[in-house]
Amino acid sequence: MDEEDNTRPEHIPHELVSEILTRLDVKSLTRFRSVSTRWNSTIVHPSFSKSHLCHSPTGAGAPVTLVLSFINRFNSERTVFSVKILPNQTTSLPNPTHVLTIPGFAHPFVSQSLNGLICFNLGAMCVCNPSTRKFLKLPWSKTEIPPPSPASTHHRRNAFGFDPVSNAHKVLDTWITCHENEMVMEHKIFTVGSGCNKWKRIADGPPYFPFNESVCINGQIYFRAFTSVTDSEETVMVAFDVNREEFRFIQMRDDAISNSEEAVLIEIDGRLAIVHHQDNLLLMWVLMEEKDAKWVKKRIEIPSMCSEINDRGRLKFAGTTFSGDIIFAERSLVKPFYVFLYDIKKNEAKKVEICGLTDFNFDYSSVLMNVMSVSEHVETIKCLT
Secondary structure, three states, X not given: OOOOOOOOOOOOOHHHHHHHHOOOOHHHHHHHOOOOHHHHHHHHOHHHHHHHHHOOOOOOOOOEEEEEEEEEOOOOOEEEEXXXXXXXXXXXXXXXXXXXXXXXXXXXXXXXXXXXXXXEEEOEEEEEEOOOOEEEEOOOOOOOOOOOOOOOEEEEEEEEEEXXXXXXXXXXXXXXXXXXXXXXXXXXXXXXXXXXXXXXXXXXXXXXXXXOOOEEEOOEEEEEEEOOOOOOOOEEEEEEEOOOOEEEEEEOOOHHHHOOOOOEEEEEOOEEEEEEEEOOEEEEEEEEEOOOOEEEEEEEEOOHHHHHHHOOOOEEEEEEOOOOOEEEEEOEOOOOOEEEXXXXXXXXXXXXXXXXXXXXXXXXXXXXXXXXXXXXXXOOOOOOO
């Protein structure tokens, strides 16, 4: 009777292989795409990137990965870095990772990081995956509405959203044609990774003139807007449902904060909030019930031990972490470069120096690099095409 051959490896079901792969980092997954055709098709499938994200550590106790975006005021290059802050990190960090540098137009729009992707305006819109160091320039978009008169003006606004229902990232491109007291809206949508390399025209919805801002929370893109060309007093919150591709208005409660260009939109505990930084105070309106437009006002006094974040000439709001900390960052690329993670519940701030940013060979002078955004980020293997 032949002895059993124990040297031959047992067959591992592909479902188990796929489950193991979802636990790996993006750098390893990128290498493993070359193992076989089947492994490649598994890793690039949209359902795999969704499962991979589910295993990413977030929340209290997890490392905070930040993506930093800088723009060079001389040559308009946009440079992206990533850096990981450990839970017990309170001093300086090692050199960050240089993700990529993209040439383009010096437009201020840059989105928050949404499920691993970020979006820029480089003249043409651009979507970037910092984890794979890939970016996709979208087709050129322009208004198709002929101007009613030579005095008409065209204005463009962009926003970036993620729909958790369909696991889709979408870029919203809005053109507003203003003529006398009238506004004509024109909206287009680009769905990333859909295989269709075209903008899709969607229903225009009610007229409004949007602020140059946006934040996406639970599949809804929010931004403030004026309701008419001539009235700069009345503002509303516009909500865009990324899945349904529909607009709606939410009434505001405090004109003083809703009209302020210094106020910012952020996410706090999964809710939309408007935050205005005044001296040593954070004035915050939190949207508790959207249907009834129920806003709750909060007043947070910044303690003296955290007073450094009150230097608004030096620091800027940069977003929030998944655990709800507010991120403050330097306005320009300086040495030393600090970020502050401010816990509004504990009234505590963690100051972290990010070393090595000025060591890279930028064109001209590093002090001319403006900070465009700093946001928390998760790795994703998601393909852009």
